[in-house]
Amino acid sequence: MTVTVNGTLTIKIINGRNGDFAVGDLSTSIGQFSVKDAVLEQFAAGTYTGQFVIEEIYPWSYSTRGRSVIEVRARLADLLIDDEGDAKELERDAEPDPADERPLGMAPAPAPDLVQPADPMPTPASADVADEADRPDGEVPPALINVFGDELAGMIAGRHPVKLDSTADRLRFRAQRDRLKAELDYGFVPDDQTWYPKESETYLSYLERRGSSR
Numbered sequence: 001m002t003v004t005v006n007g008t009l010t011i012k013i014i015n016g017r018n019g020d021f022a023v024g025d026l027s028t029s030i031g032q033f034s035v036k037d038a039v040l041e042q043f044a045a046g047t048y049t050g051q052f053v054i055e056e057i058y059p060w061s062y063s064t065r066g067r068s069v070i071e072v073r074a075r076l077a078d079l080l081i082d083d084e085g086d087a088k089e090l091e092r093d094a095e096p097d098p099a100d101e102r103p104l105g106m107a108p109a110p111a112p113d114l115v116q117p118a119d120p121m122p123t124p125a126s127a128d129v130a131d132e133a134d135r136p137d138g139e140v141p142p143a144l145i146n147v148f149g150d151e152l153a154g155m156i157a158g159r160h161p162v163k164l165d166s167t168a169d170r171l172r173f174r175a176q177r178d179r180l181k182a183e184l185d186y187g188f189v190p191d192d193q194t195w196y197p198k199e200s201e202t203y204l205s206y207l208e209r210r211g212s213s214r
Contacts, residue, residue: 002055002077005030009048009079011040016097018171023095026052026074033057033074036098038173039166042188042195047085053078062096081190084210099170147172147179156184159197 007028013020022043024035033054055077061070144153148162155162164176180186186195189206196203 002053003030004051004053007049007052009035009050009052011043011045011048013045014095014097016100018097018099019174021097021099021174023098028052031057031072034060034071035074035076036101037076037166038098038168038170039076039079039193041166041170041174042164042177042193043190044188048079048081048083048190049085050082051080052076053080064095079193084190099174148176152176156180156186159200161194161196161200161202162186163192163194
């Protein structure tokens, strides 16, 4: 069973042992909740208003800086963004990385140097996409397949919009996000949680809307 509520989600970026990660504070008429869903990793720091589909509310506790913290979390089934506040640098708290969390009884997550990276030697975007003219028709760069899998890699090579699977391994999800943003010239549109080539009409229209709303 799910419940849909209007609210404001404030996303902050925290620097952890696995690199930067995103967490959120959701304010609604039914309460205040922490949100640690992987889908937030794609969003910039800032505030987002809209409708939030909550599928579970549950307590969670963790220790940081010698103190215990108890919070009420909301797990989101979906979020429908109506408005986006100015992205800004928010305070970077000492807070555990959700990628390191595990259900009770499971073994601890391995340290970063023991985790096999999705793509240990990233290939520059120019080698992934720009040289397609030198490749046989339909051939997708192996470096893209290593990170995104066959289907998404084919869509990216063809400069199509892509939506990442937030249920995938969280560190792999971040690697995909970083690759799209830093090397492949894609931009994220929060309205539909989709990555678009920055030259696409949809992404340019999003930038125009963002500019006019300020």
